[in-house]
Amino acid sequence: MENNDPKIAVVVPTYNERDNLPKIVENLGALPMPNLHVLVVDDDSPDGTGDVAEKLAIESPETIGVLHRSEKDGLGRAYVAGITRALDEGADIVMPSCSVPATCGVDPSRATGAGTARRCPRGRTSTSTPSSACA
Numbered sequence: 001m002e003n004n005d006p007k008i009a010v011v012v013p014t015y016n017e018r019d020n021l022p023k024i025v026e027n028l029g030a031l032p033m034p035n036l037h038v039l040v041v042d043d044d045s046p047d048g049t050g051d052v053a054e055k056l057a058i059e060s061p062e063t064i065g066v067l068h069r070s071e072k073d074g075l076g077r078a079y080v081a082g083i084t085r086a087l088d089e090g091a092d093i094v095m096p097s098c099s100v101p102a103t104c105g106v107d108p109s110r111a112t113g114a115g116t117a118r119r120c121p122r123g124r125t126s127t128s129t130p131s132s133a134c135a
Contacts, residue, residue, distance in 0.1 A: 005034040006092035011082030012040050013075055018047045025056050029063060037091065039065045041082040043072040065089070 010028055014021060021040065028038050040053040053066040067085050069078065086094045 007035045007037060007090060008033055008093045008095070009037045009039055009082075009086035009089070009091035010095055011079055011086060012038060013043070013078035013082065014040055014045060014049045014053065015043045015072055016045045016047045016049060018045065018049045018052050021049060021052050022056065025064060029060070037063055037065065037086070037089075039067060039082050039086050041067045041069065041078045041085075043069050043078060 012021075012024060012028075017024070025038055025040075028036065040056075042050040042053055044050070050066070050068050053064075057064045057066045065085075067082060069081060083094045
């Protein structure tokens with residue numbers, strides 16, 4: 001049976017997010033969006049965020065990917081690197097992680113694209129459940 005749902009990639013840039021990353025990935029994975037793929041872009045975090053991301057990717061290789069960058073090179077460049085990788089891997093829709101709550105009400109069978117040109121607030125994380133994040 002062929003799956004016609006669009007492949008959605010959520011780019012999650014990280015730097016020193018070791019403790020937050022598992023919850024972020026868990027919340028994204030719980031969203032009612034078929035074919036959701038989380039791409040973690042780590043900027044060589046000294047706290048071990050890249051190792052945590054690798055562990056999560058090993059546990060869920062179909063839904064989590066990791067892009068390791070060799071230095072901290074800025075949020076914008078992390079998004080560009082992640083979006084480029086996601087498109088190279090066949091994503092139909094690519095969005096920054098901070099735009100996901102705004103798209104939760106979108107019917108994935110009708111969505112054609114989503115994204116934002118706005119910079120996310122520095123260090124912004126959400127510990128809310130996916131359903132409350134979409135409210």
